[in-house]
Amino acid sequence: MITIPEFVQNLVPYKAGKSIDELAREKGLTKIVKLASNENPLGPSPKSMGAMSSYINESHRYADPLCHNLVQHLSQINNLAPEMIFAASGSDAILQYIIMTCSNEGDELLTSEGSFIGWYVNSDKLGRKSVKVPLTKDYKYDLDSISKAITDKTKIIYLANPNNPTGTIFSSKELESFFETVPSNVLVVLDEAYTMYVDNDLDFPNGLNYLRENLIVTRTFSKSYGLAGLRVGYAFGHPELIKSMFKVKLSFEPTSLSQVAAIAAISDDEFIRETIELNKRSLSMLRDKLDSLEIKYTDSAANFLMMIFESEEQARKFTIECLNRGLILRHVDTFGIPEGVRINSGTDEETEFAVEVIEQVWELIN
Ligand SMILES: Cc1ncc(COP(=O)(O)O)c(C=O)c1O
Structure with a gap:
């Protein structure tokens, strides 16, 4: 009988929200x-759908491993060298x-509690210490506390801004002060999955303005561009790091259709x-209702917010009762x-x- 390594046996798999x-x-809900x-x-970007329809008869070809066209487009709109x-x-x-x-394996990765579960799952499955x-x-x-927790063993620090599941952000000044405390041999990952939702009036650091050897900024087509099912993400970083990551990447991802859509x-x-x-209209409606019911919630800058209940039991009950009525929400205990x-x-x-x-x-649970 084959033996599954202990760290794999102990993994808690990523649990997606319930599907419709x-x-x-x-x-039996309608x-x-x-x-x-x-x-x-709103669904996928209409331009993406058009582009995919036109390209579908090329699907017998393998995708470009270096994502040349996509990288060129990202390079132009972000005014950044393609090598990055x-x-x-x-x-x-x-x-x-x-x-x-x-x-x-065994290296320490530093981050926050109450942050993106995908980071935790990736760290655990690769046998890193979180x-x-x-x-x-x-x-x-x-x-400040993350800075104080940096040790000789820290290899990577992960920060999501806005954070998921809270939607909260840190300011440019806070990020700048933080960078001063990070040794140059520690890589900082700045996850900006929700950056396009952040209001221009807020003091929010655009990771591209802080690029340095030990910073990588990640973004995605899954949220504001509506392409979650197509799986396209991108990152900006030092050319040496980017070159090494291309060596590690599975050759033919993202798929050719996904690259065209992006x-x-x-x-x-x-x-x-x-x-x-x-997004603004919907969150404002939600906030009005939560205020009137006196349900607390986080100060979010993203396309979601997190309601805060008095206990885990209340949060779970609330989620289950919403589900029973056809509203699927995410209890973020696993985060x-x-x-x-x-x-x-x-x-x-x-x-x-x-609402x-x-x-x-x-009303039911109170
Ligand atoms: C902060 C954060 N980073 C990354 C991701 C992953 O997005 P993708 O669909 O590009 O894998 C998510 C998805 O929920 C997220 O919330």
Whole structure:
């Protein structure tokens, strides 16, 4: 009999939110709204759909391993040398490649509790040691404490800005002070999956303005561009690091159709504008309802917010009762916040449904 290594046996697999089909099957519900995975409620960028239809008869060809065209487009719009750009099947895959490229089994990776579960899963599955610093009381990254936790063993520091599942951000000044404390042999990963949702009025650092040898910035086409199912992520970093990551990447990802879709999405300004407007409208409706019910929530700059309950039990009950009524939310206990339930923005109709269900369930459980 084969033996599965102990660290694999002990892995807690990534648990995605319930799918609409799954819930419909289980509960026999006819109306189901899923606001659990921070997806774009408007669907995929229309330009991407057009580009994929035109390209579909080229699907017998392997994808370009170096993602040349996609990298060129990203280089132009970000005004950055192509050698500093990497692309793979989602930023989740990129996080894995960063860990594989820059650390060895047993090395320490430092981050925050209450942050993106994908980072934790990738660290654990590659047998790295995760060191996690608690969030502040208002659910923000505690950059000072993360600095203090750096040791000789620290190889990589992961920061998500905005953070998932809280949506909270740190400012340019906070990031600058943080960088001063990080030794040059420690790589900082700045995960900017939700950067396009952040309001221009906020003091929010664009990672591209801070590029240095020991920084890599990751982004994704999954959220604002609406391409989560196609799996395209990208990253900006030092050319040596990017070159090494291409050695580690599975050759033919992202798929050729996904690369074509991503290129088209980049120029879909109208879609991005609508996405951002809808997000603001939906979150504002949600916040109004939560305020009126006196349910606490985080100060989020992304396309979701995290409701804060009095206990894990209350958060779980709330999530289950919403589910029973066709509203899929995400209890974020596995992210390390047992009292948190995340909800993302929806279409106007989805948001109206969500606020109705939230009100009903809140009355029921109180
Ligand atoms: C902070 C953060 N980083 C990365 C990802 C992964 O995105 P992708 O779909 O590009 O793998 C997510 C997805 O939820 C996320 O929230």
